[in-house]
Amino acid sequence: MLTIYKCKNFNKTGKILLPSKWRNQFGLLPGRLADLRFDQNQIVIKKANLDSTHNKRLISENGSIHIPKELQSLLDISEEEEYCLFIDKENKCFVLRLISLEN
Template identity: 80%
Template structure:
């Protein structure tokens, strides 16, 4: 089950701050790799499976992660687009969804 955490505008750098409470619970600590996968108009962010072919990004020192340009294009994300970050405690992942007016 998804729990909404926060909605805000996407910025031009493509960085998303992952909330600390769940970051450590999900194993997404600074310096660790995360898998980012596109799935039905959303991006799933979870602890990396080294065998997977999904986009991989390092979790930064402050707990943020960069959404790669190719995923931004798949979701048709433009600067200042609003997104919501959801918590999926069951699957130990974050889910990023774009809230668009188009």
């Protein structure tokens, strides 16, 4: 089950901040890799499986992650587009969705 964390505008750098409480629980610690995959009009951010072929990104020192341009294109996300970040405790991941796709 998804729990909404926060909605805000997507910035031009493509970085989003992952909340530390869940980041730690999900094993998404600074300096570690995360898998980012496009799935049904959303981006799923999860602890990296080194055998997967999903996009991989490092978690920055402050807990942010860069959403690659190819995933931004698939989601049709543009600068200043509003998105929501959801927490999926059961699957230990974050889910990013555009507001317009929520309705």
